[in-house]
Amino acid sequence: MSTDFNQTHFALFGLTPCFRLDPATLDRAWRAAASEVHPDRYAQAGAAEQRVALMLSTRVNEAYRTLKAPLDRARYLLGLQGVDTGEETNTSMPTDFLMAQIEWREEIEDASAQHDAEALDQLASKLRHEISELQASLATALDDSGDLDLAAVLVRKLRFMEKLEQEIDNASEDALS
């Protein structure tokens, strides 16, 4: 395979690697790249080109998905700098963080058991607020201070928060139906 598959997601879109990525710029770059390689552009082409178009547009979509989601983007940036976030192995978290997690879970379970869509919405917005604070710290650690160890801790915390978000989502869906 050509070296282009080793190109970073940022380079693929002609972007400078950083956490504070302008979403509109990323969207534009994705659309421009996707326009070039989408299989629809090669519907009348031969099998080889269709295969390549499928491969490249899959690659472009994957790069976009990774860079678009803040947690994935942070993990990817750390990976580029050789830092493993150790989310599967490193489970030691600060006690106060773990206590807060237990509280979150109890609140979600209560609201979920009562099919209380409104309470779940409130929890979701409170969670979004905490997530954006963590993301702001992450931006500082990655783009300004270059404190990669701190960034890895923040990624692990955000991973927990994202799981909570998923739980609230599932509970809200049940409450809707």
Added chain:
Amino acid sequence: MALLQIAEPGLSPLPHQHRNAIGIDLGTTNSLVATVKSGSVSVLPDSTGHCLLPSVVRYLDSQGAVDVGHTAQYEQNSDPSNTIVSVKRMMGRGLGDIDAIGALPYRFVDAPGMAQLVTRAGTKSPVEISAEILRALKLRAEASLTGDIVGAVITVPAYFDDAQRQATKDAAQLAGLNVLRLLNEPTAAAIAYGLDNGSEGIYVVYDLGGGTFDVSVLKLSRGVFEVMATSGDSALGGDDFDHRIYCWALEQASLSGLNPSDSRRLLSCARNCKELLSEQLETRLTALLSDGQTVDLNLTQSDFRAISHTLVTKTLLPVKKALRDAGISVSEVKGVVMVGGATRMPQIQQVVAEYFGQAPLNNLDPDTVVAQGAAIQANMLAGNKQGDDWLLLDVIPLSLGLETMGGLTEKIIPRNSTIPVARAQEFTTFKDGQTAMTIHVLQGERELVSDCRSLARFVLRGIPPMVAGAARIRVTFQVDADGLLSVAAQEQTSGVTASIEVKPSYGLNDNDISRMLSDSLTHVRNDIDARKLREAEVGAISLMDTAQTAIARDGELLDPAEREQIELALANTRAAISSQNTRQINEAVSHLNHITEPFAERRMNKNIQRALRGQNIGEL
């Protein structure tokens, strides 16, 4: 390897030559075919001027002769068990999946994955029955177009799962159509609507058809149609409203145990009443049953509202889910495009207006808009140059995953991922010395395997014996632009592989398809061999043309050795064409394709870079 098209996307090798392509809306109740002629879309009528072809197939004799459309529909009450209506609801579905199966006047037999029907022409699968409808539309198109039809875009409900999509594609293949793309119905409507109105912003398409309900949230900007999220119910549609009236009538007239013919008659009356109630406040339901009994009832619009209330509310759930998945609030929606004949019901119009706080958009014909969108995309995919350059970015409607320990589903690709998409995950063995692993592919959102749809099962064999947990089996899911899945598994330490195109779940394999295909082709006395040779020849010539043009344009991307190899493959293809041997031509073409793949990739990468440069300049 039409390399030429890399530099000029959408340009056919002979730009002045129009290539016929059609768009087909294969609906539950009605089907249509449309095409783009001299730059404008037209829905093609039959010889009597009807555009809508009722999706009804009647088997006339044991030889398999059929009537399709109006003529079949006229006989549905007198010959119900041989006259198949709403076959779309059975596509890719097992007996247990078909709702209200008791009310249907057919004799079903269960078959692996998909129910089949017993008719006087023998046992027929929904794929074969759908192929009859597609064949009728193909004949209609051939009668009104000069020259060959290069391909068709067939629409499917966005919420169709992999089995239903694959069944649709197989039906088209069986009808002798080259499928350019399977296109989601709401997306097709958005293309027709958006291009017609030059719309920008976030739009919702609310598509209530005869048997399926879809809702899609799209972002339209600068010629890109980006589907943000889609949701729906592939077993909810206008038919269910008919069924509510039917049940109401049974109850009012204290009837039970109707024979198939009476049951069909009463359902037809119910459907008539439903349509009339879109125009008037009350109507009479009158039916003469075979035992001489008369059913004569008065139905008002408000009674109809009351008995169908739960169905109407049921459509709002997918609407809410789609908005949530798209991360969009109701106030951000610029317009709601109404699609499908069933959206004519006043109670539907009302609930949509109330939910979105704005009048829904009804300015396109809800019956034909999907076929129109399909025709526009078919025209583009056939390589006909058109005025506006536009691109479609669609998503998969349901998550795809695998069965893991304890009957649980592990999601690999989440719903609403933009296609094409691929994702890989590693699994391991759970017993010492385990040499095989079953890969069970699932689609759906639920945690339990039993609540998801089983798409395929295959076995990876030949794993070298190791202690439990030591093997590393990488499973890769790839979804193509039609939304169809293929799965590959590889044991990483030994390189043992297994893969599958997720297909045979419902019992039709490639051999069945080609047998049915050759049966149907013999039926119309087509010379398959001559046709295959001609197709191979045309394909080879066009491939050679484009390869040469590509070398002329981008030859500098090749080193001398690569270039020599390609020249050799070209000469080889030329020789194969003069041999007039189909297999030899196909082999030469496949070799030429293979050898030019790295070249194609370099050219495409070059084009991405060029596109991004162009864009950055545009921003300055």
